[in-house]
Amino acid sequence: MHMPVKPAFNPLYQQVKESLLRRIAAGEWAPGSFLPSEPVLAEEYGVSHGTLRKALNELTAERRVVRYQGKGTAVATFDADEALFRFFRIVSCEDRRTLPISEVLGAAPGKATPEEAAALDIPLGAPVLRIERVRSLDGVPLLNERITLSCARMPGIEAIPVGALPNTLYDFFQKRFNVTIAKADESITAVAADKIDAERLVVPVGHPLLAIRRVAMDIEENPVELRHTRCVTANFHYRTKLS
Amino acid sequence: MHMPVKPAFNPLYQQVKESLLRRIAAGEWAPGSFLPSEPVLAEEYGVSHGTLRKALNELTAERRVVRYQGKGTAVATFDADEALFRFFRIVSCEDRRTLPISEVLGAAPGKATPEEAAALDIPLGAPVLRIERVRSLDGVPLLNERITLSCARMPGIEAIPVGALPNTLYDFFQKRFNVTIAKADESITAVAADKIDAERLVVPVGHPLLAIRRVAMDIEENPVELRHTRCVTANFHYRTKLS
């Protein structure tokens, strides 16, 4: 046998970071509330100011935590506008960002299809909640969405009445289930509007639409949500910055 | 008059970072070559190890520089596959990433249109080079591209013979003109194929296509390239990670 190539050298600040991450994920400090101060945490972990700082710096870079000079360090939330728009990439031609208004057409429990099971990493036939909704910008229906959520990850969500589903879901996931959406993968194609798209988005059948398939993940990179969106791009477009 | 709200407090490490950035942009160290070692640079700037390190850390995070433990710190290049794919988001349905093969249909000098002038931040009518090309993946024509470059930013590029335009332009920009593409903004819409799209991409007129409009920028955020792409998304899609 070979010796391991990476002999598990784990810097101190990494260990501290991982510990803090676990404690945040466990809910020891709620989103929005403040962590103990740096001197206190350093004392608690028995490390120097600098080492603790390096751990917090990485958590800041990963947006798990927000620091306020003179005040303290808080667990990140979706409250801020910045966070709300992080996963919403549709902007007007003039680059105005407007939060769309959702009209929920229906929400129904079901059993995971092969695609849903694969995307959400759950067994075939596992319980899911499917939401259909149309989102409008400036009063114009633009987005036709089908959202699939794993009930296992958010127990009780299938019992939420349709009317109680809020406009901003990710904010709701965090407050209600302590599920923080941290990443999402999107793949985009161009398709022709089918009959349902045409009705809901008020365009002719065959009209070109953006088809966006999103898998959203929590902090630990567990997939939480599968979302299919059909989008009219007459006066709006999908905007992304590469770097 | 009010006093300035931000009294220009500039940390030392920021000043060092900006200085290093200027020296890299000026070409003092070519892409791929090594900077002086950390102790030497610290001595040169009259700062401590830690402060110099913080400056280099930020440059590393911004991918301006690559560090190799035990060897040194080098100016970043586009050589690495990772860098080449950073701005290429079209992948197959199975998530294979293949570099497309370009067929240049033509390259011609011209005068900037209003859209080009606005995007590239140059005067209306300023000299530009326009390139038309079709890119194929796995032998199938997928991308119909029109690229506009400002001649002022890359003097002499209008004289490059069409046959000498390489497959990977950004790599070429860096090696030939010391222009490093650092960022790009893309906006995406869905459109119906026009006659030219249909011919070049071998699809029926009216077929839904992705229309991608990219403005690529160098290190100093000066826009360098405007690119319009029409893309068939039958077996491929545009992939992006949100975080």
Added chain:
DNA sequence: AAGTGGTCTAGACCACCTT
């Protein structure tokens, strides 16, 4: 004034690569 995060230093030691 006291507490928080942010910067900076000087020095020790560790991990990795080259010779």
Added chain:
DNA sequence: AGGTGGTCTAGACCACTTT
């Protein structure tokens, strides 16, 4: 062995917010 980047410490001082 000697040089490079990477980690860690202890302590000083600065900037910001609150009391």
